[in-house]
Amino acid sequence: MRILVIEDDPVLLETLTGYLRDAGYAVDASPDGIEGLYLGEEFPVDLAIIDLGLPELPGLEVIRTLHQRGRNFPILVLTARSEWQDKVAGLEAGADDYLTKPFHFEELVARVNALMRRVGGHAQPLVEMGPLKVDLTSQRVYLEGDEVELTTYEYKVLQYLVMHPDEVVTKTRLSEHIYEEDADRDSNVIEVFIGRLRRKLDPDGKLKPIETLRGRGYRLALEVLPERANTQSSG
Amino acid sequence: MRILVIEDDPVLLETLTGYLRDAGYAVDASPDGIEGLYLGEEFPVDLAIIDLGLPELPGLEVIRTLHQRGRNFPILVLTARSEWQDKVAGLEAGADDYLTKPFHFEELVARVNALMRRVGGHAQPLVEMGPLKVDLTSQRVYLEGDEVELTTYEYKVLQYLVMHPDEVVTKTRLSEHIYEEDADRDSNVIEVFIGRLRRKLDPDGKLKPIETLRGRGYRLALEVLPERANTQSSG
DNA sequence: CCCAAGCTGAAATCAAGCTGTAATGCAAAA
DNA sequence: TTTTGCATTACAGCTTGATTTCAGCTTGGG
Numbered sequence: 434m435r436i437l438v439i440e441d442d443p444v445l446l447e448t449l450t451g452y453l454r455d456a457g458y459a460v461d462a463s464p465d466g467i468e469g470l471y472l473g474e475e476f477p478v479d480l481a482i483i484d485l486g487l488p489e490l491p492g493l494e495v496i497r498t499l500h501q502r503g504r505n506f507p508i509l510v511l512t513a514r515s516e517w518q519d520k521v522a523g524l525e526a527g528a529d530d531y532l533t534k535p536f537h538f539e540e541l542v543a544r545v546n547a548l549m550r551r552v553g554g555h556a557q558p559l560v561e562m563g564p565l566k567v568d569l570t571s572q573r574v575y576l577e578g579d580e581v582e583l584t585t586y587e588y589k590v591l592q593y594l595v596m597h598p599d600e601v602v603t604k605t606r607l608s609e610h611i612y613e614e615d616a617d618r619d620s621n622v623i624e625v626f627i628g629r630l631r632r633k634l635d636p637d638g639k640l641k642p643i644e645t646l647r648g649r650g651y652r653l654a655l656e657v658l659p660e661r662a663n664t665q666s667s668g
Numbered sequence: 669m670r671i672l673v674i675e676d677d678p679v680l681l682e683t684l685t686g687y688l689r690d691a692g693y694a695v696d697a698s699p700d701g702i703e704g705l706y707l708g709e710e711f712p713v714d715l716a717i718i719d720l721g722l723p724e725l726p727g728l729e730v731i732r733t734l735h736q737r738g739r740n741f742p743i744l745v746l747t748a749r750s751e752w753q754d755k756v757a758g759l760e761a762g763a764d765d766y767l768t769k770p771f772h773f774e775e776l777v778a779r780v781n782a783l784m785r786r787v788g789g790h791a792q793p794l795v796e797m798g799p800l801k802v803d804l805t806s807q808r809v810y811l812e813g814d815e816v817e818l819t820t821y822e823y824k825v826l827q828y829l830v831m832h833p834d835e836v837v838t839k840t841r842l843s844e845h846i847y848e849e850d851a852d853r854d855s856n857v858i859e860v861f862i863g864r865l866r867r868k869l870d871p872d873g874k875l876k877p878i879e880t881l882r883g884r885g886y887r888l889a890l891e892v893l894p895e896r897a898n899t900q901s902s903g
Numbered sequence: 904c905c906c907a908a909g910c911t912g913a914a915a916t917c918a919a920g921c922t923g924t925a926a927t928g929c930a931a932a933a
Numbered sequence: 934t935t936t937t938g939c940a941t942t943a944c945a946g947c948t949t950g951a952t953t954t955c956a957g958c959t960t961g962g963g
Contacts, residue, residue, distance in 0.1 A: 855924070882931065
């Protein structure tokens, strides 16, 4: 998942970026609103963190412009405590959550995680697909109740698929959301990770949770998602 | 479906072309308005993406000329952010949608898909013909509720027919809209794909969704489209 | 500071599936 | 009946993805 951070204090920006990367996100960072807006329009970000007290182009403006341009990823705004009125304006401008400075980085990460979960339409952070369970909070994955240990990148791939279930996801798109650098590399990393995931998630090769659509991409099978898991769709 | 892209920035042109091909379209691309206009007049394109800020022949001119010559495929215009006034002019000149640069490629593809759907006169992306359903968004096809797996080219053929229902479509026309290269080849690919489609869509040979008009082309049967979906046509 | 373990990503090889050609058969028109 | 156009089948070649292996890097422990 890819996060855009716009924050003019370079130290805070640096720290935030670090924490978010630690939490497993790809991060685009910018200290100013104009460049930030550009990044938000150019790259496929999944969430933005925007400081309202920006110099050049104010944060509110950035949010409004992003919305005008049809970008509808969630936005978390940061405000100085003394300017709490801003938060109201921010929420009205289309922000999804806010945090007043100073704050604990752990809390920020928690809020970001919560917002991210909503991106995939999962109110609860626990996604079940038959014998497979993914806890988006603890980032744990279970197969028939037993935990499966995934590496960082294996989890990233799975997470993106879980967030976009039953959707054909091209390898390009996967790359873009998982790597910060230029993702158009001619490499077969994605195939390799899909392979490793399949081996761990479906050791017997019976579930086929990840389908391949030749020439088009991969798709996370929807058959046994929680919404429809109980009801036997007979006909 | 065939898309014409006229964009003078070679990098952007390249990227756009890549994304559109990923999305399953045949693409004609040109960095300049004059050649672009030629392509738009010469080839049976279904949609054009035109940058208004072209050097030689301006985009607006291209759009007007295309319209004068009776080409009425939808047009999506691209404008630089600062030149938003252009978008108004573009829409007045006959564009159907616009996007300001920079933009997410995913959004462009989404808009293109939306415009394409309108070509076929389908507001909603779900086309039903009796027991047959085609979802133009997820590109899934269902037969009596069960998904039928089509290959890339099988789907392209079906898509074109669905977009032109109850219309006699020549094999040449099918070729032209599906392949970028010279489509006048003396080959029987189209017959082969029609055959494969028929086998998958109508395994019992009862529905006859695709009619053959000897010497003229193929026609997607309209009998069982939702409007007239009453179960009558038992020959 | 060094070593061990594990992870990532590249390259090579292998397997599968799709495309398009060609050959043959069949049915409709002339 | 002959001719023409389409249907069907089989298959070779190619493209794409899967799998395996390995080198280099990172990380954590001693």
